[in-house]
Amino acid sequence: MKKTTRALTLLAAVSLTFGSAMTIAPSMAIAVEAQTMADQYEPYAQDLTFNRTDESYGHTYFYNDDEMPEGTTFHLLDANIKDNLRDHNGVLFSLHYSQSWNTNTSKWEYHHNLAAQQSNSVSYKDGGNTTTARVLVQYPDGSQDIAEVQITIFPTLAQVKASTYSDTQLILGETKTISPTINSTRAKGTTYTFIQSENLTNLREQGWEFSIDNSTGQITTTAPDDWAYAALEVLALYPDGTSQAVTAKFNAAPYEEPYVPEEPAPSDRSFGSSSS
Known part of the structure; x- marks a missing residue:
């Protein structure tokens, strides 16, 4: 209306x-x-929220832009990459004019729409990354509106609960257990397994021994009896169905006594007495 x-x-x-x-x-x-026309018309688009687990992209339409007077234009404000592209708070979005199929009327409809996806400009947040898109609507009589649309993208658990392993140094034949470092807290139901590969088989043939706790991701490693290096691939599988490949690196070398420089021997200085 x-x-x-x-x-x-x-x-x-x-x-x-x-x-x-x-x-x-x-x-x-x-x-x-x-x-003015700005007083008579009100551009409207629903706020956009989607889960990155289900969709890579999201979009929302200005549903009533076809009711606007001929000559009305739409422009994205605050663009900071290109004229029609903005990256803010982990959300990358742009404004387009495109067609969509209306299943109710069996006709093509043309609307201005905002398309959004994740960006890596900031870290992903448990509660979602949120920004506001501002669109300038200019009418033929010179008046204008600014429509605001909130965009929220919820990241995957693989993004917000990412696991990493620190590089590990071992003495030949030594056994160590290491744990992954996890962003925030570990998601309940996360599992860890070795990625079965030719690399894993070769490492074991070289004398490496590996085992993994499937629920915590702890890796217990025994080094071989000779100099060796290992890059071990682990698959972290999260409850939302997303996964992450993580590499744990190990280096085995002989034990070396720390170098202690020898103290110089005290000089033997004797002072005679003179007689007259």
């Missing part, structure tokens, strides 16, 4: 409420009709 139509409806309702004692003055009606 146009803003003008709503305004006139309100005046009519007031008139009916107070009966014939009150009528709509022509000047009032004229004042309403004399409003």
Whole structure:
């Protein structure tokens, strides 16, 4: 509904409420009709929220832009990459004019829409990354509106609960247990397994011994009896179905006594006495 139509409806309702004692003055009606196009129209798009686990991209349409006067234009404000592209708070979005198929009318519809996806400009947040898109709507009479649309993207657990392993140094034949470092807290139900590969087989043939706790990701490693290096691949599988490949690196070398420089031997200095 146009803003003008709503305004006139309100005046009519007031008139009916107070009966014939009150009528709509022509000047009032004229004042309403004399409003700018920005007063008469209201561009609308639903806020956009989607889960990165289910979708890589999201979009929302200005559903009533086809009701706008001919010559109305839409422009994305605050663009900071290109004229029509903004990256803010981990959300990358742009404004487009595109077509979509209406299954109810079996017709193509053309609308301005905001398309969004994740960016890596900031770290991902448990509660989602949120920003506000501002779109400038300019009407043929020179008036304008600014429509605001909130965009929220919820990241995957693989993104917000990412695991890493620190590089580990071992003495030949030594056994060590290491734990992954996890962003925030570990998601309940996360599992860890070795990625079965030719590399893992070769490492074991070289004398490495590996085992992993599937629920915590702890790796117990025994180094071989000779100099060796190992890069071990682990798959972290999260409850939302997303996964992450993590590399744990180990280096085995002989034990070396720390170098202690020898103290110089004290010099033997003797001082004779002179006689007269």
